[in-house]
Amino acid sequence: MAALSRETIANGVLALLLLVVPLLAAASGETFYITLATRIVILALAALGLNIALGLGGLVSFGHAAFFGLGGYVAGILATHAFNGEALLFGLPATTSMPVIWLVAVLLCGLVALPIGAISLRTSGVYFIMITLAFAQMIYYFAVSWPDYGGEDGLSLYVRNTFPGVNTAQPLPYFLICLAVLAAAACLFWLLRGSRFGAALEAARQNTTRLSAVGIAPFRIKLVAFVISAMVTGLAGALFADLNRFVSPSMLSWQMSGELIVLIILGGKGRLFGPIAGAMVYVLFEYALGGITERWQFFLGLVLLGVVLFARGGLLGLVAGRARHG
Amino acid sequence: MTAALIIEQLLNGLQLGVMLFLIAAGLTLIFGVMGFINLAHGSLYMIGAFACAAIAAATGSFWIGLAASLVAAAAAGALMEVAIVRRLYERDHLDQVLATFALILILSEGTRWLFGSFPLYLDIPPLLQGAVPLPGGGQYQLYRLAIIGVGILVAIGLYLLISRTRLGMRIRAGETDREMIAALGVDIRTLYTVVFALGAALAGLAGAMVGALQSVQVGMGEPALILAFVVIVIGGIGSIKGALVGAILVGVVDTMGRFLLPKLVALALPASQATMVGAALASMLIYVVMALILAFRPRGLFAGQG
Numbered sequence: 001m002a003a004l005s006r007e008t009i010a011n012g013v014l015a016l017l018l019l020v021v022p023l024l025a026a027a028s029g030e031t032f033y034i035t036l037a038t039r040i041v042i043l044a045l046a047a048l049g050l051n052i053a054l055g056l057g058g059l060v061s062f063g064h065a066a067f068f069g070l071g072g073y074v075a076g077i078l079a080t081h082a083f084n085g086e087a088l089l090f091g092l093p094a095t096t097s098m099p100v101i102w103l104v105a106v107l108l109c110g111l112v113a114l115p116i117g118a119i120s121l122r123t124s125g126v127y128f129i130m131i132t133l134a135f136a137q138m139i140y141y142f143a144v145s146w147p148d149y150g151g152e153d154g155l156s157l158y159v160r161n162t163f164p165g166v167n168t169a170q171p172l173p174y175f176l177i178c179l180a181v182l183a184a185a186a187c188l189f190w191l192l193r194g195s196r197f198g199a200a201l202e203a204a205r206q207n208t209t210r211l212s213a214v215g216i217a218p219f220r221i222k223l224v225a226f227v228i229s230a231m232v233t234g235l236a237g238a239l240f241a242d243l244n245r246f247v248s249p250s251m252l253s254w255q256m257s258g259e260l261i262v263l264i265i266l267g268g269k270g271r272l273f274g275p276i277a278g279a280m281v282y283v284l285f286e287y288a289l290g291g292i293t294e295r296w297q298f299f300l301g302l303v304l305l306g307v308v309l310f311a312r313g314g315l316l317g318l319v320a321g322r323a324r325h326g
Numbered sequence: 327m328t329a330a331l332i333i334e335q336l337l338n339g340l341q342l343g344v345m346l347f348l349i350a351a352g353l354t355l356i357f358g359v360m361g362f363i364n365l366a367h368g369s370l371y372m373i374g375a376f377a378c379a380a381i382a383a384a385t386g387s388f389w390i391g392l393a394a395s396l397v398a399a400a401a402a403g404a405l406m407e408v409a410i411v412r413r414l415y416e417r418d419h420l421d422q423v424l425a426t427f428a429l430i431l432i433l434s435e436g437t438r439w440l441f442g443s444f445p446l447y448l449d450i451p452p453l454l455q456g457a458v459p460l461p462g463g464g465q466y467q468l469y470r471l472a473i474i475g476v477g478i479l480v481a482i483g484l485y486l487l488i489s490r491t492r493l494g495m496r497i498r499a500g501e502t503d504r505e506m507i508a509a510l511g512v513d514i515r516t517l518y519t520v521v522f523a524l525g526a527a528l529a530g531l532a533g534a535m536v537g538a539l540q541s542v543q544v545g546m547g548e549p550a551l552i553l554a555f556v557v558i559v560i561g562g563i564g565s566i567k568g569a570l571v572g573a574i575l576v577g578v579v580d581t582m583g584r585f586l587l588p589k590l591v592a593l594a595l596p597a598s599q600a601t602m603v604g605a606a607l608a609s610m611l612i613y614v615v616m617a618l619i620l621a622f623r624p625r626g627l628f629a630g631q632g
Contacts (some may be wrong), residue, residue: 131616146606319427
């Protein structure tokens, strides 16, 4: 690659902003902005997970809030049990250690995504959108009506969970942990996209018949993409619960699923930094407009409508021009 | 548990089903003819309810409010189609989902701007107040029976409209092959606007009628929208018959599930837990039914060609 493409430059600028602004905020003692940046990073991670299914595989899941919320509840439930000194199911010990919680969240989301994906992938198009929504709604209503972990009111975490060697109660260290996770997930996305698997997934998105004709079963490729995508979004959910020290069914709601899709489209679907750009703009917009008017959702709606109608490649598409591939 | 109680619950289920049909019919028509997913359909339902409540409060007549709800929802639908939706027919579903998600934000916040955050209330018109005796000794609200009646009339009317009239013929032709009917000289753009306005008016009618049973507030559209999507996906997207069957199925299964499941669970678990488990299961029930149906019939019960 001789010259850097405009997208690469834009990505570099975004990455730099994401790192430098919170450091500056920390230096000047403005911890609120670090929390805002952490929110951006975590939402970007959740959307990046969805982007694996939606951007790379063309699987428009309208139910990824299910995994976001599940991840959140794993963090909440494990921490609550550990705080109260109660064992979990089958006498397993609870924990407040983030790496363990992440592992449980990721595995659980994978396990739940497997049957959901296997059933949903029997359908396609609008039916796929709606059946993923239905599964998410099942989990949502389950969480709402199950009072053990707060039901509709949600579940508070007394203190933020721990990470070996890091004081997670401080905003900056927690931000850096989240940023590192996001960076790792972005690497995963990049590797996946460039791999043989990524090529097959891209082919499955464009033309399943051709993919079958060369001897690759599209179903399995799509299912694996769906499961990986759910795992990444679940991890983001666990981080989000720790950021707010609170989980509630709203993390599982269909509005959340819609928001994740919005983040991707806003930034540019299928692009490595699409969800990051989307999350930055969305959260900053929410913050800036929310400060000016209560009616910020009205204006957010107008902006989204403008992006759909006039900026078809998302914001990164505006900066970098149309994607070369698909 | 008496027979009267069961009949009452069945009628409640039917009434919910009929309401869902009014919303789902427009949704499925718009998808069938234009291939468009309209998440903002729930907002049209909300607009109908607000128009009815506001006009009824101003004029003192529920019936003028009802007429206003039809006009307001149809006008909002037509405006939406001409200004925005029209540009999105050729786009993929993802863009449609996002654009109509944006419309929900705009319409919900806009309504809150106009009417404030407090819910409005709408009284049942005097003509339909009171109750009718049920076989087995119970009583049933006359207004809910009237809703069921309106739903049945609309279903018959839609059937006649689509199978017997010139407009219906064009709608069916538009579902099958839009290039061909455009080539035959039918003004397809106007046809699309008319279909969109018709679907919107049905949703507005549903909103106005429900408005007298529940409070009229911002955010009432989205739960109804999700249920209507469940309905059309179960029925087969694009099929009016599917929407009717799906709506009745969802209405009855949901209502009976909430009524019977806690009692069933009570047979196996102690009473304190049974209510909780039963309620949890009941609220998930229609989504379980939907997932089961799609797992075995991925294009719904009455799959069209769409």
